[in-house]
Every structure is written in C-alpha cells, then in structure tokens.
Amino acid sequence: MKTVIEPFRIKSVEPIRMSTRAQRRALMEQAYYNLFGLQSEDVLIDLLTDSGTSAMSARQWAAVMQGDESYAGSPSFARFEAAVRNLMPFKHIIPTHQGRAAEAILFHLVGGAGKVIPSNTHFDTTRGNIEATGAQALDLLIAEGNDPANEHPFKGNMDLARLEALLAAKADQVPCVMITVTNNAGGGQPVSLQNIRAVAALAHRYRKPLIIDGCRFAENAWFIKIREAGQGTRSVVDIVRDMFADADGMTMSAKKDAFANIGGWLALNDDVLAEQARTRLIQTEGFPTYGGLAGRDLEAIAQGLTEIVDEQYLAYRIRTNAYIGERLIALGIPIVRPVGGHAVFVDARGWLPHIKPLAYPGQSLVCALYEFGGVRSCEIGTVMFGLSPDGSERPAPMDLVRLAMPRRVYTQSHADYVVETFAEIAAQREQLTGYRIVQQPRAMRHFTAHFAPLVGH
Ligand code: F0G
Numbered sequence: 001m002k003t004v005i006e007p008f009r010i011k012s013v014e015p016i017r018m019s020t021r022a023q024r025r026a027l028m029e030q031a032y033y034n035l036f037g038l039q040s041e042d043v044l045i046d047l048l049t050d051s052g053t054s055a056m057s058a059r060q061w062a063a064v065m066q067g068d069e070s071y072a073g074s075p076s077f078a079r080f081e082a083a084v085r086n087l088m089p090f091k092h093i094i095p096t097h098q099g100r101a102a103e104a105i106l107f108h109l110v111g112g113a114g115k116v117i118p119s120n121t122h123f124d125t126t127r128g129n130i131e132a133t134g135a136q137a138l139d140l141l142i143a144e145g146n147d148p149a150n151e152h153p154f155k156g157n158m159d160l161a162r163l164e165a166l167l168a169a170k171a172d173q174v175p176c177v178m179i180t181v182t183n184n185a186g187g188g189q190p191v192s193l194q195n196i197r198a199v200a201a202l203a204h205r206y207r208k209p210l211i212i213d214g215c216r217f218a219e220n221a222w223f224i225k226i227r228e229a230g231q232g233t234r235s236v237v238d239i240v241r242d243m244f245a246d247a248d249g250m251t252m253s254a255k256k257d258a259f260a261n262i263g264g265w266l267a268l269n270d271d272v273l274a275e276q277a278r279t280r281l282i283q284t285e286g287f288p289t290y291g292g293l294a295g296r297d298l299e300a301i302a303q304g305l306t307e308i309v310d311e312q313y314l315a316y317r318i319r320t321n322a323y324i325g326e327r328l329i330a331l332g333i334p335i336v337r338p339v340g341g342h343a344v345f346v347d348a349r350g351w352l353p354h355i356k357p358l359a360y361p362g363q364s365l366v367c368a369l370y371e372f373g374g375v376r377s378c379e380i381g382t383v384m385f386g387l388s389p390d391g392s393e394r395p396a397p398m399d400l401v402r403l404a405m406p407r408r409v410y411t412q413s414h415a416d417y418v419v420e421t422f423a424e425i426a427a428q429r430e431q432l433t434g435y436r437i438v439q440q441p442r443a444m445r446h447f448t449a450h451f452a453p454l455v456g457h
Contacts, residue, residue, distance in 0.1 A: 004319040007312040008408060011058060017041050024371050032450035033367055033435060035376050044374030045414055046406070050342045052098075052255035052262060053406035056300060060259060063303040067296025072287055076295035076302075083302035087237065087309070088214070088244040090267035092274035096285050097292025099215060099253025100125040102266035104132075105280045106211065106251060109273060110175035111135040118166055119178035119213070120145070120158045121185045124384055126178070126213060126251075128444050131389055138166070145186045146397045148336045148347040153227040154192040155338075156183030156220075158199050167206045177203040180213040181220040181243065185380060187400065188216070188321075188340020190223035193231065193242055200246035209248035209270065215256040217243060219341030222314040236309045249273075256342070259304030259407060263297050317341075320415065321405055327419045331426055342404055348381065349399035352432055357382050357395035359434025359454055365401045365425075367453075368432055373421030378402045383437075384446045391442070 019027075019042060031037030040046060046053070056064075068074040081093050096102045103126050111117070111133030122130065122137045130137040140162045144152040158179055167174060179199055183189045196212070203210045221239040224231050231239060244250065248270065254263030266281075268274040278288045285292040307313065318341060325339035334350035348355075348362040355361040362379035369375040381399030388394065403418065425432070433453045440449040 004316050006408070006411065007310075007316050008057070016044055018044065019374055021371060024374055028367060028370055032438070033363070033453065034447075034449055034451060035366060035370055035378075036447050038370075038376065042374075043370075043376040045410065045418060046376045047343075047403040047418070048376045048378050050256060050404040050406050051253060052260075053409060054255075054259045054261070054304075055406070055408040056259060056261070057303070057307055057408075059307070060300045060303045063299040064296040067294060067299045069295045070289075072289055074289050074295045074298070076298040077289035079302040080298035083305040084265060084267065087217075087240050087305060088250060088267060089241065090244070090247075090249060091269045091271070092267060092277075094266045094268070094274070094277055094281055094288060095291030095293050095298060096264045096266060096281070098255060098262060099213075099251055099264040100129060101285055101292055102251040102253075102264050103129040105266055105277050105284065106249075107133050107135065108280055109276050114173055115175050116166065116170055116173045117176060117178060118158075118163055118174065120156055120180055120183050120191060122178070123180060123184050123213065123215075124444060124446075126180070131443070140166070141183070141186055145183065145189060148187070148334060148345075148350060148398060148400075151337055153190075153223075153338070154195060155189035155336075156181065156186060156191040157195040158191070160195075160198055160202060163199065163202055167202065167208070171206045171208075174206070174208055176209045176211050176248075178211050178213060180215070182216045182223070182341045184215065184342070185385075187336035187345040188219070188342045189336070190220045190227070190341065192228050193224050193239065194228065196243055197246055204246075210246065212244060212247045212250045213252075214244070214250045215253045216341055217252075218257040218308040218314060219317065221309070222311075222318055223341065225311075226318075236311055236314060240309060254301045254304070257308045258301045259308055260297060260301045263293050263301045265291070317405075317407065320412075323412070324403065324405075324415050324419060328422055331419070331423055333422055333426065336398075336400065344403045344405075345380065346401040346403070347398065348379075348401045352429060354430060355432065355434040357399055358386070358393065359436070360399070360451075361434065362399040362401050363435045363451060364432045367435070368425050368429075369401070369421055372424050373417065375403075375418055375421050378404065379446060383449065387440070387443070387445055389443070 113134035115135035
C-alpha cells in the first residue's frame with residue numbers, strides 16, 4: 001500500500017476552538033504580535049513546538065499509574081535508567097526536569113569566561129546557558145547546512161575542518177565538543193553516523209569529551225537508516241546505540257523523542273564530573289533518583305523510549321512533514337530542503353524578499369499564518385538569533401519559520417488546512433509588512449519581545 005497511515009487509533013480527543021480572522025487580528029495585537037503571548041485556546045493548529053506536546057499512548061498513561069513517588073530509591077528511577085541505558089550506554093544518568101536544566105548543570109561545571117564550546121548549531125537554550133557562564137557558543141555547521149535549497153542528505157553535519165582548526169588553535173579553551181541531533185536550529189536536519197564518529201575521533205584526539213544533544217535522536221537514526229550508505233538494513237535501535245557509542249555524555253529533552261510532556265536528563269561517563277553534576281542537581285533540581293521530575297514522569301519517559309524507536313512510527317512521522325513540504329514546494333514556497341525530522345522550515349527571507357532581515361520576515365510570516373488560519377508557528381531567524389550578548393544586532397544566517405509537528409497529535413486534514421493557509425497568504429504576500437521591536441529583554445528575546453508592524457513597506 002502506498003498510503004502511509006497514522007499507525008495508531010485516537011482514544012481521547014481535545015476540541016479545537018474555532019475563531020475568525022478579525023478575532024485573531026485583535027488577539028495578536030493584544031499579544032504585541034508575539035505569538036508566545038497568546039492563549040493556546042485561541043490557536044487552531046499549534047505548530048509552535050514539538051516539545052512536550054506529544055500525545056501519550058495508552059501504555060504511557062498506564063505506566064503513569066505505576067509511578068513511585070519515593071524521595072529516594074524509587075523503582076520508577078530504575079525503570080527510567082534502564083530504558084535510557086538500553087539505548088545510550090552511559091555510566092551516569094541524571095534526571096532533570098527538562099533539557100535546559102541538563103544544559104545549565106553541565107555548563108555551570110565546564111563553562112566560564114574564556115571558554116569556547118563548539119557544536120554543529122547550538123539550540124537557543126544551549127547557547128543561552130553557555131553564554132550565561134561567560135563562555136562562547138560557536139556554531140560550526142557545514143556550509144551546505146546554511147543553504148536552504150541544498151539537498152545534502154546530512155545538512156546537520158559538523159564542519160570537521162573548522163572544528164580541527166579550532167581545536168588546534170584553542171584546545172585549552174575548549175572544555176567539550178557538542179553535536180545536536182537532529183540539528184533543530186538548522187532545520188531539523190540529521191547528522192550522519194560517519195560525521196558523529198569523525199567528530200568523536202577528533203574531539204578525543206585533543207582529549208575533549210563529546211556531548212551529544214540528543215533531543216531528536218530517533219528521528220536522526222531514521223534518517224541514517226534511509227540515507228546513509230550501508231545502514232538501510234540495520235535496526236533503528238542498533239543505529240541509535242552506534243550514535244551514542246563514541247560519545248562521552250549527552251543532554252536530553254524527553255519532551256521530544258521520548259513522547260513525554262516533561263523531562264530530560266544529563267548523562268556522563270566521567271565519574272568526577274558526574275559527582276559534581278549530582279551535587280549541583282541536588283541544589284537546583286532534586287535528589288538524583290528523581291531530578292526535577294515526579295516518579296510518574298520517569299515512568300512515562302521509560303515507556304516512551306520503547307515506542308519512539310518503532311520503525312512504523314518513524315516512517316509515518318518523517319512522511320508527515322515531507323507531505324507538507326512537498327505541497328508547499330508545489331505552491332512555489334521556498335522551504336529548507338530536504339524536509340527535516342520534526343518540522344517544516346519555511347525560508348521566510350526567500351519568500352518575502354521585500355522585507356529586509358532586520359525587519360524580521362520570519363516574524364511577518366508567523367503573524368500572517370496566525371491571522372489567516374489560526375496556525376501558530378515559530379520564527380527561527382533574526383528575532384531568535386540576531387541579538388548579540390553585547391546588545392548589537394545583526395541578521396541571522398537564515399530567516400526561517402518553523403512548523404513543528406507535535407507527535408501523534410494532528411491528522412492529514414490538519415496538514416491540508418495548514419497548506420491551504422499558505423495558499424491564502426501566497427495570493428497577498430507582497431502586502432505583508434515587516435515588524436520592529438518596541439521592547440525586548442537582553443537575551444532570549446523571542447519569547448517576550450513586543451513587536452509593532454512597520455507601515456509603508
Ligand atoms: N536542545 C534542542 C536541540 C532543543 O530543540 C531543545 C528544545 C532543547 C535542547 C531544550 O530542551 O525545552 O526540554 O529545555 N527545544 C524546544 C523547541 C523548546 O521548541 O524546539 P527543553
């Protein structure tokens with residue numbers, strides 16, 4: 001059969017509250033044109049993030065009831081730890097309330113002024129946590145990764161030559177090397193197994209640990225299976241194990257590829273670092289057998305980790321986004337190609353060339369998608385990355401709009417509706433205006449900045 005069906009039935013539903021375009025225009029104005037300021041009930045299709053928005057399975061809900069809420073030594077922790085270690089063979093697995101808490105602990109220990117931490121592309125919270133310690137977060141993505149039209153199969157790969165140059169010149173300043181799978185900020189693009197291994201070998205040559213940001217590890221493994229030479233007949237579980245075999249630790253948000261609504265972990269092999277991390281964990285998150293989580297959350301993660309590596313699920317998952325991407329391409333809308341794992345990334349700068357990067361074409365498209373169709377998306381461009389720690393502003397490498405697909409939540413007609421919203425905007429895209437920022441915090445401004453439309457564009 002050619003039709004890729006959702007490999008599940010729906011047992012519990014949530015109503016969507018319908019709204020009119022006029023209502024949405026008013027709501028958006030009240031939120032200062034920042035869609036993080038909306039009430040989620042005022043959104044028809046919420047593609048703001050795939051994080052924490054998964055539909056849990058009946059088995060996960062059943063596992064929730066097994067949660068043991070003991071302060072210390074909960075069997076829920078043992079099940080969580082075993083489920084993680086089944087896939088990622090790290091010595092120390094330290095639960096946190098979400099991914100950024102793992103990052104905060106790690107960089108509290110290894111960051112600091114004068115340090116440089118390279119990655120393919122740091123996600124915004126990773127960058128934020130690194131910069132908060134005074135260290136520099138350096139993105140060393142291959143050049144193809146910054147070209148939306150380039151069809152390279154592993155656009156999340158690290159640029160090995162630039163990594164080597166950095167290590168040769170500044171080894172003393174580099175406490176660890178990171179790599180993000182898939183590369184969220186660069187379009188949800190995968191990293192090849194070959195590249196992970198080469199990065200690990202290079203890092204180890206300079207005695208640096210490799211830490212993988214593994215948020216979307218299963219989607220990355222699926223791309224390795226279908227795109228990398230020699231991997232097609234291997235199981236996703238084996239590929240996942242190989243992805244982590246050469247690493248020295250990981251940070252993880254269980255809100256992505258663990259089907260959980262909350263949770264994360266920091267994993268490490270180094271005993272000394274792990275002990276320091278657990279001490280910090282007790283100060284900031286909780287005792288090491290629960291971190292910042294309830295026992296029931298640990299159970300949901302443990303069960304979710306067995307479901308996320310299901311190959312039927314991954315085939316459907318990757319196809320969902322490819323389907324939307326193909327239809328947007330057919331409408332002449334430039335997107336990051338090939339389509340990534342968890343989201344379709346629209347090249348707003350390419351589609352709205354009349355709006356200059358510092359007038360935020362991504363923000364303009366995000367607002368239009370909400371006004372026209374009640375679809376909430378997320379700017380990943382100059383709003384998110386354009387503000388330097390010194391307060392100056394520069395265009396980000398790309399101005400993208402991310403349509404992130406929650407896992408197991410929306411059906412094909414929801415996808416069709418999103419595409420139709422784009423078709424409506426396409427007819428009037430030259431009338432879309434840019435925006436200016438009227439108020440912003442000093443860092444991570446995309447969450448809380450206030451915008452105003454520019455007139456006369
Ligand atoms: N790393 C990556 C690659 C991420 O995508 C995220 C979160 C984090 C770390 C932090 O994890 O949210 O559990 O603290 N990304 C979400 C998103 C927020 O919408 O892409 P967290």
